Amino acid sequence: MRNLIDFLIKYSTWFVFAFYVIVSCIFLFDKNPYQHHVYMTSAGRLTAGIYDLSHNITSYFNLRETNEELQLQNARLEEELLGMKATLQMYQEKYYADTMVAPEPLRPYRFIIASVINNSIHRPYNYITINKGAKDGIKPEMGVFDQNGIVGVVNIVGDSYSRLISLLNPNFRLSCKVKGNEAFGSLVWDGKDPQIALLEELPRHTIYTTGDTVVTSGYSAMFPEGIPVGIVTGSEKTIDDNFYTLRVKLLTDFSRLSTVRVISSDISDSIKQVEIDENEGKPTTKQ
Numbered sequence: 001m002r003n004l005i006d007f008l009i010k011y012s013t014w015f016v017f018a019f020y021v022i023v024s025c026i027f028l029f030d031k032n033p034y035q036h037h038v039y040m041t042s043a044g045r046l047t048a049g050i051y052d053l054s055h056n057i058t059s060y061f062n063l064r065e066t067n068e069e070l071q072l073q074n075a076r077l078e079e080e081l082l083g084m085k086a087t088l089q090m091y092q093e094k095y096y097a098d099t100m101v102a103p104e105p106l107r108p109y110r111f112i113i114a115s116v117i118n119n120s121i122h123r124p125y126n127y128i129t130i131n132k133g134a135k136d137g138i139k140p141e142m143g144v145f146d147q148n149g150i151v152g153v154v155n156i157v158g159d160s161y162s163r164l165i166s167l168l169n170p171n172f173r174l175s176c177k178v179k180g181n182e183a184f185g186s187l188v189w190d191g192k193d194p195q196i197a198l199l200e201e202l203p204r205h206t207i208y209t210t211g212d213t214v215v216t217s218g219y220s221a222m223f224p225e226g227i228p229v230g231i232v233t234g235s236e237k238t239i240d241d242n243f244y245t246l247r248v249k250l251l252t253d254f255s256r257l258s259t260v261r262v263i264s265s266d267i268s269d270s271i272k273q274v275e276i277d278e279n280e281g282k283p284t285t286k287q
Helices: 002-010 012-031 033-099 266-280
Strands: 111-119 127-130 143-145 150-157 162-166 174-178 184-188 196-203 213-216 228-236 243-250 259-263
Touching: 127 150, 127 259, 174 196, 174 228, 184 243, 196 228
Parallel strands: none
Antiparallel strands: 111 127, 111 259, 127 162, 143 150, 143 259, 150 162, 174 184, 174 213, 184 196, 196 243, 213 228, 228 243
16 A cells, blocks of 8 residues: 555656646547547547458458368258269260160170260370270170261270270271172271271272171171271272272260160170180080
């Protein structure tokens, strides 16, 4: 208590000065309208600035909470979208399986429906990736087609995905013939137009006309005989006069490829069984 009294006595002059200043301000702003207006305007600006700063700080922390909530909602929506895509893909494959009519030569065989997830048509060597793999029964060298024609052959197989050698790949040669003729040649893409392939090494005596259908010859462990491949649009000159080359417009539209069918290995198994039976001299029946 003694210290408080000593402090008040020591600074009594300042306390008196502060008291008079306060009283003077009260009289000044209360009795003088102009000064009162200036005071209220300044005080309002100061108060507004304080409120604005407080609002910004509050909004910042609220924004962080809102941002976290939005991120959680976005994650949930992405999960739902992935689930919807998977469901849609399943229904698309089911619809494709129910509505697509396989060519007559393929009807005795089983198929695996797959969706195309990656495809190229303008590269020198084109490949296709599908969403089915070893766990779905896919094996290398299985033939692949869509509702229009030949697509390619399975090249590399993973657990859940597989890569195909596209028909639009010069490394892939397909034994084909003009429908109604027994002479056959090799269908190969020349790396130019993704809609056109060349049927090479066709014997000169083969009779054809523009508009004829080109089909698989059956000399393949991947495709049976008679699957439509394309339409003859013309011919090209070759160095060897004993053979000529036909230009074939492909039935498969590789630019719009979405769902395909992979032929089961029954074809190659049947051929192997035929070869074994022939070697043993037993009569066989082609499947």
